[in-house]
Amino acid sequence: MAEIPRSDLSVAEEILGGYPAEEPALIQILQDVHRAYNYLPCDVLERVAEALDVPLAKVFSVSTFYKSFSLEPQGDTIVKVCTGTACHIRGAGLLVEELERQLGVGPGETTEDLSFTIKTVNCVGACAMAPVMIVADKYWGSAKPTRVKKYLAKGGDDEN
Amino acid sequence: MPTLKINGRRVTVDADATILDAVRAAGVEVPTLCHFDGLEPWGGCRLCVVDMSQAGWEDDWFKVVTACNHPVDEGMTVVTDSERIIETRRVVLDLLLARCPEAPLIQELARDYGIEETSYTPNPEPDDCILCGLCTRVCDHIGVSAISSADRGWGREIAPPFHKPPPDCIGCLACAEICPTDCIPYETSNIRRTIWGKEFEMLRDPKTGEAVITKEQAEHFAERSGVPITYFETSDTSKRRQMASTFQKLQVVK
Ligand code: SF4
Ligand code: SF4
Ligand code: FES
Ligand code: FES
Numbered sequence: 306m307a308e309i310p311r312s313d314l315s316v317a318e319e320i321l322g323g324y325p326a327e328e329p330a331l332i333q334i335l336q337d338v339h340r341a342y343n344y345l346p347c348d349v350l351e352r353v354a355e356a357l358d359v360p361l362a363k364v365f366s367v368s369t370f371y372k373s374f375s376l377e378p379q380g381d382t383i384v385k386v387c388t389g390t391a392c393h394i395r396g397a398g399l400l401v402e403e404l405e406r407q408l409g410v411g412p413g414e415t416t417e418d419l420s421f422t423i424k425t426v427n428c429v430g431a432c433a434m435a436p437v438m439i440v441a442d443k444y445w446g447s448a449k450p451t452r453v454k455k456y457l458a459k460g461g462d463d464e465n
Numbered sequence: 466m467p468t469l470k471i472n473g474r475r476v477t478v479d480a481d482a483t484i485l486d487a488v489r490a491a492g493v494e495v496p497t498l499c500h501f502d503g504l505e506p507w508g509g510c511r512l513c514v515v516d517m518s519q520a521g522w523e524d525d526w527f528k529v530v531t532a533c534n535h536p537v538d539e540g541m542t543v544v545t546d547s548e549r550i551i552e553t554r555r556v557v558l559d560l561l562l563a564r565c566p567e568a569p570l571i572q573e574l575a576r577d578y579g580i581e582e583t584s585y586t587p588n589p590e591p592d593d594c595i596l597c598g599l600c601t602r603v604c605d606h607i608g609v610s611a612i613s614s615a616d617r618g619w620g621r622e623i624a625p626p627f628h629k630p631p632p633d634c635i636g637c638l639a640c641a642e643i644c645p646t647d648c649i650p651y652e653t654s655n656i657r658r659t660i661w662g663k664e665f666e667m668l669r670d671p672k673t674g675e676a677v678i679t680k681e682q683a684e685h686f687a688e689r690s691g692v693p694i695t696y697f698e699t700s701d702t703s704k705r706r707q708m709a710s711t712f713q714k715l716q717v718v719k
Contacts, residue, residue, distance in 0.1 A: 361626045363613055
């Protein structure tokens with residue numbers, strides 16, 4: 306993902322220009338901002354609040370409510386481990402531990418070089434292939450700790 | 466004006482009343498935690514539940530509703546102390562006590578319903594906030610909206626944006642005053658006031674030197690009401706003195 310410095314508000318302005326300056330557009334604008342910056346930088350949120358004439362507190366509330374929004378810079382690749390019931394029973398915990406060993410950060414954290422962010426999620430609707438690990442957009446079913454390194458290396462590549 | 470039956474007693478209330486208004490008019494008490502007269506009802510705490518049956522429903526058909534935000538209707542029957550209502554309130558209080566095991570108000574209410582200790586696992590990091598939303602709603606009501614609910618689920622809390630001193634806050638203390646569990650800390654003196662980590666300078670009465678209001682609050686009120694800002698920096702003592710001197714000047718003609 307192309308990195309946009311957080312201080313660069315021109316991208317935010319461009320996004321804002323595409324919507325009516327009204328509260329109902331808030332979530333869509335936040336989604337676009339998230340896609341562009343890979344997180345929600347606080348100065349951009351301040352600008353969004355001002356442009357839509359929505360209190361900053363409300364923008365903050367919405368930004369923290371949805372799990373898909375992050376207020377911290379995220380890694381280029383998001384690694385999600387499903388820790389829902391089925392995956393938990395089939396060893397999701399071991400996957401998380403292996404990831405921590407490989408990347409040196411825990412769930413909810415990002416590696417210093419901003420290449421990976423680890424997240425845990427609750428059931429991705431693929432319980433039959435538990436435990437499930439998702440690297441970028443690629444789903445790995447019956448994931449094994451011994452293969453975590455491979456999953457990370459392949460990232461979102463299509464070939465298996 | 467609709468007439469209702471509350472625990473067997475008839476009351477007549479305004480058409481735009483809520484069940485809570487009717488219950489109170491009948492002299493019956495229903496506990497509330499997230500309700501404050503004058504603020505839009507929210508129905509968040511679920512403590513004010515009552516059994517309600519509409520005119521025309523079968524005799525034994527009752528529905529559990531929150532009294533604070535349910536409109537009244539002609540011929541409505543309300544029961545505030547049925548077994549399942551008491552049990553529902555008990556569950557609500559049991560859960561609240563698990564969340565806020567150290568909040569005196571919650572302990573007291575729970576005790577009223579026979580709960581000494583929560584039957585759930587008490588919150589390992591006790592917090593007195595019951596998430597009733599009164600603070601954020603009152604802040605919205607005065608047209609400021611400096612604070613809001615943040616995060617979700619277990620992590621939900623009341624916070625200023627980015628957990629930093631809120632730029633919009635005017636230091637009026639309304640949130641702290643309305644908080645039923647007194648869990649919003651602040652400090653105020655004749656010179657300074659601090660709330661949500663933001664510091665305010667107090668406006669003082671030019672005659673008595675008493676601190677009256679923060680500069681930001683006076684400006685906010687002056688701007689919205691069109692009343693000159695000097696009005697807001699006059700302390701009650703000064704107002705009384707002014708009135709007394711005005712009265713002295715009055716000549717009573719017999
Ligand atoms: S003190 Fe600040 S946060 Fe609290 S109600 Fe007043 S303006 Fe809102
Ligand atoms: S801080 Fe107080 S008023 Fe605000 S939600 Fe918590 S308990 Fe309610
Ligand atoms: S619990 Fe992991 S996919 Fe359902
Ligand atoms: S007082 Fe009615 S739900 Fe809280």
